[in-house]
Amino acid sequence: MKYSKSTLLSLGVILFFLVSSCKNDKPNPNLTALNLLRGDLQLCGNGQFGDVNFSESCSYETRETFNLAISLLHSFEYIEAEKAFVKIIDKDPDCAMAYWGVAMSIYHGLWAPPEKSVLEKGVKLMAVAEKLPKSKKAEQYLDAIGSFYKNWESVDNQTRKLAYAQKMKDMYEENSKDTEVAVFYALALRASAVASDKTYSKQREAGQILDDLFRKEPNHPGIAHYIIHSYDYQELAKLGLSTARRYADIAPNSAHAQHMPSHIFTRLGLWDESIDTNLNSAESAICYAESISPGAHWDEEVHAMGYLVYAYLQKGNNKLAYEQYEYLKSFKEIFPPNFKIAYTAAAIPTRLAVENKNWKEAAGIELPQIAGLEWQKFPWQKALLHYAKALGNIHINNLNEAQNELDLLRSFEKELITLKDAYKANQVAIQIKTIEAWMQLKKGNNVEAVSLMTTAADMESKTSKHPVTPGEILPADELLADMLLALNKPQEALVAYELNLERRPNRFNGLYGAAIAAKQSGNIEKSAIYFEALLKLTRNIDSDRKEIKEANAFIKQNTI
Structure with a gap:
């Protein structure tokens, strides 16, 4: 040999x-x-x-x-x-x-x-x-x-x-x-x-x-x-x-x-390649953890899981995404208890809820309790989850609870400013502006809502993502597009969705949103392009996402 x-x-x-x-x-x-x-x-x-x-x-x-x-x-x-x-x-x-x-x-x-x-x-x-x-x-x-x-x-x-x-x-x-x-x-x-x-x-x-x-x-x-x-x-x-x-x-x-x-x-947006390489990473991390501390899990495995969940969600594969979360909840010990683990532990349940627009689930999520992880040390990571809770409560018309979550986000921002962590403070500021926008929308103040959401999207466009994260919990561009679509402004929404897809290729909700905005704008040809892209993205996936069923029905109806 x-x-x-x-x-x-x-x-x-x-x-x-x-x-x-x-x-x-x-x-x-x-x-x-x-x-x-x-x-x-x-x-x-x-x-x-x-x-x-x-x-x-x-x-x-x-x-x-x-x-x-x-x-x-x-x-x-x-x-x-x-x-x-x-x-x-x-x-x-x-x-x-x-x-x-x-x-x-x-x-x-x-x-x-x-x-x-x-x-x-x-x-x-x-x-x-x-x-x-x-x-x-x-x-x-x-x-x-x-x-x-x-x-x-x-x-x-x-x-x-x-x-x-x-x-x-x-x-x-x-x-x-x-x-x-x-x-x-x-x-x-x-x-x-x-x-x-x-x-x-x-x-x-x-x-x-x-x-x-x-x-x-x-x-x-x-x-x-x-x-x-x-x-x-x-x-x-x-x-x-x-x-x-x-x-x-x-x-x-x-x-x-x-x-x-x-x-x-x-x-x-190369999700299959991302999935493959993170599965390999997690396997290697498990090998290392077993040699160091049998029964415990290394932060590199958890980090890979965060990227896996994000990729699975973009493929519409809720089954495998939720399996990762159930697996994470089974962990008794993770080492070392650091910022990467805190980020992923907060991001996984948050993404599962908001990417699926399951607002009731988003409103009720709680921070996972992980041995050795002191959540008080991680205000930015906690903000991710409370941001999702705020969005969830807004969408189920519980504005009082949404206001409580907004107050928490403001306290996290102040804490990060005190810690002189300008980047993370700005990330929370974007979340705050987003929540304020959607609360104004619920109150019927449409002009102010769009103005605030546009500001949030502009703020996000001027800063880069942190290396630890695969992406924002929900892109501000995409949320702006969702808002414009809700206000029956499909042409403006389509512009925002397309900008979002330019910055974040092959996002499941971005493709679906663009297809719907194009359809409502009367642009059947462009709508078909985006629906076909969504179907290509989710090919061979056993998914319960209603968006996939809608895409199939649209293509079938509009194919000559």
Whole structure:
């Protein structure tokens, strides 16, 4: 039997860990204050995470381990990456770059700002590494990430991310031929972008650097991964499609690598591909969880489930979407209890109700109770569910309860403003404006209702989605179109539905709404086009959605 170079490398590293673990190496007692993660690496499958050749590793004996650690880091396998870097520290406590590796493993620039304990750990890591001998390039790497941890008590997260990106830019300009320097600079650049910049200038620059590298190194996990993150926007998604279809094969044993292509597939409405890659991701995450904590579930599985539910709903497949929710409710333990889990736990029941326009169900949903998850830490995620409850109560004419939910949303917005989380505060502000619009509609104030809903849609168009989510709970463009249709303005509604579909291709409700608006406008030909698109989207799906039955009846009636 023949093995690929990357497989042999991975097997060699695994053998190294088995041998080293037999020696019962004891960690340096001087490093205990760093709270480093230790333990055997848990690598599902044969440990393939792509090909990396990092020049700034330390001793020859630990070089293969260092490359594996970098590969794990590039696929955001943060826990195992830290453990791998710590194994190097325990073998070679003077390896300054191993401390850099741990500092990078706890720096999650694309996600939520780190907690105090993480920042304190980063400062301690930098203090240890500063005293160790190192090359000029190692000094640059450490100086760069050190700028993120430096003065964290007084300098905000975004400013520190910008400082890190600038340091990596300086390093990149001096070492432009070094692949790893270029890759880490591109990630730092992408992480420093703000959601309100709709030119995507930093994302485009990062993507260009990575695109050039990918042609030279097509099996590098970080290049592929960060291309997807750079192009995870409707306006840019087509630029990342070919890479998205490659990444899962580059790092087949990474749950995150299996999931990431679905970010591009979701932007382009490629639901079958999104479903396939997230099923693979969930399977890989289950394998990892079983090796870490049998009976528990890892956040990567939950994250994949959120994208699965969204894709199933766009296919009209309520059966499989609700199965995911029932499965989630069976979980006794999920680790770690973080913002990704909170988002998905709130979003899944919310989407099931509102995508099906089951307003009674929406009005009654409650936050799932998950062991270890402290909902008070997640006002944005809670807002998703209360937003749906408000919409549900409005549609079943319970305006008093809708007002209570609106008041809750306003309190969440204030809390996020206090936390200086402008992006999430703005997301809740869009929800507030939407609820105000629909309440005015129910009260008969039609002009004000449309004005408020138009404002909400405009606000949403000027900000990008958060990387953790496949999309808004309900797009404001689509809700504006629904409102215009309810006001018997089908031509205006059709314009709004078509804009929504341009921004979010192949949304089930977007296609159906456009078909109805065209039909009511007397444009039977365009209505048929949208109904046929809906039927194509839901082909071979055993669905109880009435919209599919209506589409079939319309096509049958209008086919000569």
